[in-house]
Amino acid sequence: MNILFYILQKEFKQVFRNKPMIAIIFVVPIIQFLILPLAADFEIKNINIALIDNDKSTTSRLLINKITASGYFRISSIENSFKQALKKIELDKADLILEFPANFEKSLYRESNQKVLISINSINGIKANLGGFYLINIINEFNNEIQLDLKPTSQNFGGIDIRTLDWFNPNLNYKIFLIPGLLAILVTMVGGFLTALNIVREKELGTIEQINVTPIKKWQFILSKLIPFWILANLVFTNGLILGYLIYDIVPKGNLLILYCFIDIYLLAVLGLGLLISTISETQQQAMFVMFFFMIIFILLGGLFTPIDSMPTWAQYFAHLNPVKYVIEAIRLVMLKGSGFEDIIPQTTAVFLFAIIINFLAIINYRKTI
Amino acid sequence: MDKIVIKTENLTKRFGAFTAVKDLSFEVHRGEIFGFLGANGAGKTTAIRMLIGLLRPTSGFATVAGFDVYKEPEKIKKNIGYMSQKFSLYEDLTVLENLKFFGGIYGLKSEAIKIKSAELVEKLGMKNIAKKLIKELPIGWRQKVAFSVAVFHNPAIVFLDEPTGGVDPIVRRQFWDMIYEASESYITIFVTTHYLDEAEYCNRISIMDEGTIKALGNPSELKKNFNVDSMNDLFYLIARKKI
Numbered sequence: 001m002n003i004l005f006y007i008l009q010k011e012f013k014q015v016f017r018n019k020p021m022i023a024i025i026f027v028v029p030i031i032q033f034l035i036l037p038l039a040a041d042f043e044i045k046n047i048n049i050a051l052i053d054n055d056k057s058t059t060s061r062l063l064i065n066k067i068t069a070s071g072y073f074r075i076s077s078i079e080n081s082f083k084q085a086l087k088k089i090e091l092d093k094a095d096l097i098l099e100f101p102a103n104f105e106k107s108l109y110r111e112s113n114q115k116v117l118i119s120i121n122s123i124n125g126i127k128a129n130l131g132g133f134y135l136i137n138i139i140n141e142f143n144n145e146i147q148l149d150l151k152p153t154s155q156n157f158g159g160i161d162i163r164t165l166d167w168f169n170p171n172l173n174y175k176i177f178l179i180p181g182l183l184a185i186l187v188t189m190v191g192g193f194l195t196a197l198n199i200v201r202e203k204e205l206g207t208i209e210q211i212n213v214t215p216i217k218k219w220q221f222i223l224s225k226l227i228p229f230w231i232l233a234n235l236v237f238t239n240g241l242i243l244g245y246l247i248y249d250i251v252p253k254g255n256l257l258i259l260y261c262f263i264d265i266y267l268l269a270v271l272g273l274g275l276l277i278s279t280i281s282e283t284q285q286q287a288m289f290v291m292f293f294f295m296i297i298f299i300l301l302g303g304l305f306t307p308i309d310s311m312p313t314w315a316q317y318f319a320h321l322n323p324v325k326y327v328i329e330a331i332r333l334v335m336l337k338g339s340g341f342e343d344i345i346p347q348t349t350a351v352f353l354f355a356i357i358i359n360f361l362a363i364i365n366y367r368k369t370i
Numbered sequence: 371m372d373k374i375v376i377k378t379e380n381l382t383k384r385f386g387a388f389t390a391v392k393d394l395s396f397e398v399h400r401g402e403i404f405g406f407l408g409a410n411g412a413g414k415t416t417a418i419r420m421l422i423g424l425l426r427p428t429s430g431f432a433t434v435a436g437f438d439v440y441k442e443p444e445k446i447k448k449n450i451g452y453m454s455q456k457f458s459l460y461e462d463l464t465v466l467e468n469l470k471f472f473g474g475i476y477g478l479k480s481e482a483i484k485i486k487s488a489e490l491v492e493k494l495g496m497k498n499i500a501k502k503l504i505k506e507l508p509i510g511w512r513q514k515v516a517f518s519v520a521v522f523h524n525p526a527i528v529f530l531d532e533p534t535g536g537v538d539p540i541v542r543r544q545f546w547d548m549i550y551e552a553s554e555s556y557i558t559i560f561v562t563t564h565y566l567d568e569a570e571y572c573n574r575i576s577i578m579d580e581g582t583i584k585a586l587g588n589p590s591e592l593k594k595n596f597n598v599d600s601m602n603d604l605f606y607l608i609a610r611k612k613i
Contacts, residue, residue, distance in 0.1 A: 003474060006471055007471070009471075205456075206457065206458045210454060210459075214475050215448040369423070369424055
């Protein structure tokens with residue numbers, strides 16, 4: 001135990017003497033928190049419409065006004081033919097074409113039945129989907145209003161009235177969705193990268209050889225490498241929570257103790273991964289590349305940006321093997337929904353299993369011989 | 371005094387089809403300065419690594435400080451000091467912090483570490499540099515500190531793998547004074563070197579080539595036996611054959 005104390009003392013001195021590293025650890029989150037949530041926003045605005053109004057009636061004008069008033073759309077050009085409009089799409093000057101047929105108003109009121117044509121540029125799938133969805137919603141709403149005008153006495157009109165209430169993130173603010181995920185990534189990066197790089201650096205410098213000829217025990221060495229970064233990752237997480245509050249006014253709804261307990265169990269898995277990677281890498285570059293490989297898969301398949309529910313089935317199965325998925329879920333549950341411990345038992349069990357398996361592999365892989 | 375501290379019999383290490391060390395057999399006595407010579411790639415480092423428990427031998431037998439290299443490598447590690455070819459102190463720690471760290475992991479008490487460090491600082495005249503980071507020191511000082519760290523816990527044997535590489539003649543001289551001093555307090559010195567004048571300072575030397583020992587004995591006896599005037603000639607005679 002005494003020996004562990006000496007090693008820890010040395011590790012802490014080294015970590016805190018590495019000033020640029022400390023700066024990076026605490027500055028990176030600030031930049032991530034300031035830039036990412038604002039830039040990586042899936043709310044689609046400024047969708048450009050190439051308009052072909054063959055009708056030029058009051059009704060078509062009314063509908064166009066309603067569409068532009070929504071704030072999502074902008075009439076970027078008014079064209080005479082579909083061909084011309086398509087050219088705008090090809091030049092990327094417009095995202096979708098909206099065409100009103102001639103006699104739109106007339107037949108709408110006379111036959112109470114009319115069609116508009118929407119052609120969407122689907123190169124950007126998300127923009128196309130959401131844009132089309134918004135537009136159809138607006139047109140439907142407009143349609144209902146007109147129907148009401150036409151048949152004000154009709155009682156059986158309407159049927160089921162659907163109203164959506166948005167809970168937990170009432171303003172559909174994407175930032176609130178993103179911040180807990182960013183916290184998870186932050187902790188993963190600090191825990192995983194720093195641990196792996198620290199150990200591999202000792203390999204590169206040759207100091208590990210010196211350590212390996214001392215009577216130091218395997219568990220002492222491993223603990224001395226894990227504990228400092230475990231503490232550092234906790235500091236970074238706290239820093240992230242404070243930034244989330246200061247910048248976006250996000251206050252965790254759930255119990256902070258539960259949040260920290262979960263993060264600390266999760267950290268065991270991440271630190272173990274760093275350790276495992278350090279046992280199979282000889283240089284810091286190798287460790288970086290292997291770590292990047294895991295990180296990119298973890299982040300993209302972890303539900304940070306795209307919900308796991310909307311991934312193909314095989315990818316969803318794959319996501320079960322991704323510890324980042326569980327931590328993002330758990331942080332969102334506790335921070336946004338105020339979930340208690342019972343609600344995150346599945347996630348806790350999963351990361352706990354990860355921690356055991358990864359650390360087991362790392363420990364059997366770490367050798368004091370070469 | 372004549373106690374054997376290192377003993378090997380037919381110690382062999384193969385890496386795949388390549389035999390790095392072949393049938394190595396020798397003995398080193400307590401308090402001796404044993405020079406372990408050989409050209410680059412002759413198998414010196416591999417042999418040392420087997421003796422200090424970093425590498426498992428393929429076959430053969432060896433004991434270090436009375437412990438078996440196969441069964442008790444961790445016990446060997448308690449009784450030896452090691453200074454590797456690659457510089458291996460922590461450059462971002464000070465001289466005193468390095469002493470404290472290595473003393474600590476060999477199980478020295480905090481009081482003992484303080485007293486021994488103070489003595490060492492006094493003896494080597496490093497009052498001015500004791501609180502400097504290792505990376506701020508010139509290479510000569512670094513090597514002296516590294517040696518002090520290797521013998522700080524009073525090991526039975528200290529292994530020095532090319533300890534004076536890249537060091538100027540004055541520091542080399544001082545370094546060998548330190549080695550003699552350690553030897554006087556019955557620490558056995560096992561040293562590899564490329565400087566053949568240093569070989570003359572050893573009680574006994576062995577010259578390795580292609581994984582085997584080609585010559586073993588007292589430097590002046592060896593010169594007589596091989597009928598050469600200097601260690602240089604002896605070394606050329608043995609190591610140049612293959613070219």
